[in-house]
Amino acid sequence: MSADLNQKYGLNPAHSEVVSACEFVNPGNALDMGCSNGRNALYLGQRGFAVTAVDINQAALGQLQSIVSQEGIATITPRVYDISSASLDADYDFISCTVTLMFVESSRVDAVLADMQQHTQVGGYNLIVCAMDSADYPCPMNFPFTFEPGQLSAAYKGWELVKYNEDVGTMHNGARLQFATMLARKPA
Ligand SMILES: C[S@@+](CC[C@H](N)C(=O)[O-])C[C@H]1O[C@@H](n2cnc3c(N)ncnc32)[C@H](O)[C@@H]1O
Numbered sequence: 001m002s003a004d005l006n007q008k009y010g011l012n013p014a015h016s017e018v019v020s021a022c023e024f025v026n027p028g029n030a031l032d033m034g035c036s037n038g039r040n041a042l043y044l045g046q047r048g049f050a051v052t053a054v055d056i057n058q059a060a061l062g063q064l065q066s067i068v069s070q071e072g073i074a075t076i077t078p079r080v081y082d083i084s085s086a087s088l089d090a091d092y093d094f095i096s097c098t099v100t101l102m103f104v105e106s107s108r109v110d111a112v113l114a115d116m117q118q119h120t121q122v123g124g125y126n127l128i129v130c131a132m133d134s135a136d137y138p139c140p141m142n143f144p145f146t147f148e149p150g151q152l153s154a155a156y157k158g159w160e161l162v163k164y165n166e167d168v169g170t171m172h173n174g175a176r177l178q179f180a181t182m183l184a185r186k187p188a
Contacts, residue, residue: 014043028093034100038064
């Protein structure tokens with residue numbers, strides 16, 4: 001696979017937290033949840049991961065499939081999947097879910113997190129980046145779901161939190177809000 005596929009196909013660079021996670025996570029089987037047109041999946045593929053890339057948006061998946069086909073990439077599998085179904089059917093060394101959970105119906109998020117945890121190999125990792133809603137920084141966007149302070153770390157009780165913060169960030173429209181950012185390792 002040639003380098004810089006994101007650039008070649010006009011995609012944004014991979015999410016910075018996916019890039020950072022690769023300092024800790026060795027290549028293995030990865031699941032990119034809410035992959036859109038594949039900026040993170042392509043990055044992970046180029047890092048040596050075998051990637052299942054899922055999204056509910058068929059048009060976005062079609063773009064990724066087209067890149068995968070043009071490049072003859074055998075290690076990235078784009079697939080339609082509704083995250084809210086919480087019905088993963090394989091286990092992974094790395095599950096990445098960046099800026100996606102906030103689009104999932106809030107009543108399904110506990111089930112989605114439990115399913116991700118259950119389908120992570122022992123010693124494997126989950127990466128989550130998701131918008132928050134807090135007293136100090138009420139979420140200015142009308143997302144179906146946002147984390148409360150401490151909610152994500154509580155959901156990963158017993159896991160090793162390799163990285164965890166609830167820092168304030170700025171969206172492309174200038175809105176300021178907190179994001180829960182977590183890289184967690186599943187214990188033995
Ligand atoms: C803001 S994009 C993030 C894309 C990518 N994770 C990234 O870091 O660039 C959110 C993605 O989540 C997808 N999505 C939203 N709800 C979903 C669901 N229920 N199941 C699967 N994908 C979903 C959207 O189609 C969109 O591609």
